[in-house]
Amino acid sequence: MAVGAKAKYHRVLLKLSGEALLGERAFGISPKYTRYLAEEIKKVHDLGTEVAVVVGGGNIMRGAAVAEHGIEEATAHYMGMLAMVINALALQSQLESVGAQVRVQSAITIAEVAEPYIRRRAIHHLEKGYIVIFAAGTGNPFFTSDTAAALRAAEIDADVILMGKNAVDGVYDADPREVATAKKFETLRHHDLLDKNLRVMDATAAALAEERKMPIIVFDISQPDAMVRAAKGEAIGTLVSSR
Numbered sequence: 001m002a003v004g005a006k007a008k009y010h011r012v013l014l015k016l017s018g019e020a021l022l023g024e025r026a027f028g029i030s031p032k033y034t035r036y037l038a039e040e041i042k043k044v045h046d047l048g049t050e051v052a053v054v055v056g057g058g059n060i061m062r063g064a065a066v067a068e069h070g071i072e073e074a075t076a077h078y079m080g081m082l083a084m085v086i087n088a089l090a091l092q093s094q095l096e097s098v099g100a101q102v103r104v105q106s107a108i109t110i111a112e113v114a115e116p117y118i119r120r121r122a123i124h125h126l127e128k129g130y131i132v133i134f135a136a137g138t139g140n141p142f143f144t145s146d147t148a149a150a151l152r153a154a155e156i157d158a159d160v161i162l163m164g165k166n167a168v169d170g171v172y173d174a175d176p177r178e179v180a181t182a183k184k185f186e187t188l189r190h191h192d193l194l195d196k197n198l199r200v201m202d203a204t205a206a207a208l209a210e211e212r213k214m215p216i217i218v219f220d221i222s223q224p225d226a227m228v229r230a231a232k233g234e235a236i237g238t239l240v241s242s243r
Contacts, residue, residue: 007047008233011126013153014041014051015146015163018058018087020221028059029090038094040221041131044231045100050126053133054152055091056145057083063141077141081108084145088135089113101130107139107148119155126156146205154212161214162230163200164221170238171200171218188240190216200240209240216240 020037023030045051063080067073085106092102103125106114114135115121125132137148153161167177173196174182185192190210193200200206200218209216217230219237229236 006232007049009049009159009231011050011156011158012044012052012231013149013156013158013161014044014053014227015149015161016053016055016091016221017145017164017166018056018060018083020055020059020164020166021087021090022059025059029087031090031094034090035094035097037221038091038098038100040224040227041095042098042100043225043228045131047228047231049231050129051131052122052126052152052156052158053088053091053131054137054145054149055084055087055133055135057081057087059083060086074141078108081136081139084137085110085114085135088133092133095131102133103130104133104135107134107136110136122152123156143204144202146201147208150201150205150208150212150214153214154208158214161209161216162227163216163218164227165218167220167222169220169223169226169236171198171240173198185238186235188238190240190242193240210242213242215242 021029021034023033057080060083061080063077067076088104092104095102104114105117105122107117109116122132134152137145138151149161171185172182176182190206193206194203217237217239219226219230
């Protein structure tokens with residue numbers, strides 16, 4: 001698919017937390033807000049940009065949190081991966097309802113609802129104009145959806161990772177929802193994420209992004225058109241890069 005004149009990036013990997021699907025809810029999935037996300041994603045796709053998505057599962061279950069309550073840790077992580085599959089299917093349904101063509105690929109075999117993750121097939125889908133949602137993280141316990149996002153971005157040769165945050169418009173030196181004097185960073189280098197303990201993504205994901213020189217744009221996904229502006233290369237949120 002040809003890149004639209006207004007698009008800076010040919011192929012993007014959008015990282016959403018599971019909490020992004022909550023909307024105003026305390027648990028589960030908000031159909032209304034998930035549709036909003038689908039509409040925002042389709043705007044980017046309509047630029048001619050190829051779009052892949054990784055979504056977490058924290059709105060339903062966090063493996064690490066479950067493990068603290070006595071469930072064997074690896075099993076708890078697999079449970080969290082299944083929550084990611086549920087979110088991927090919800091997002092797929094809403095994307096299709098706004099007119100997008102979508103494929104879900106799962107790192108855990110679950111053939112009745114998703115394709116298995118196959119790198120070359122994923123790239124083929126993207127080139128044919130499908131939005132591809134990568135579900136179930138990396139398929140391995142002890143790795144987060146952040147790491148899955150960095151890994152899949154590298155595998156499909158994405159130009160950038162768009163990291164959508166909830167009501168936070170970039171990277172700050174403290175949580176701006178709790179600290180009124182928190183300072184926003186306009187730009188950062190990958191190693192700053194670790195050196196400054198900024199907790200934008202986990203250490204494994206940050207290290208992989210740095211190794212691959214993969215730029216990351218951290219932005220507030222709850223702001224309409226923020227994702228489109230990021231895809232156009234406008235100055236929005238915080239840019240994390242090797243420069």
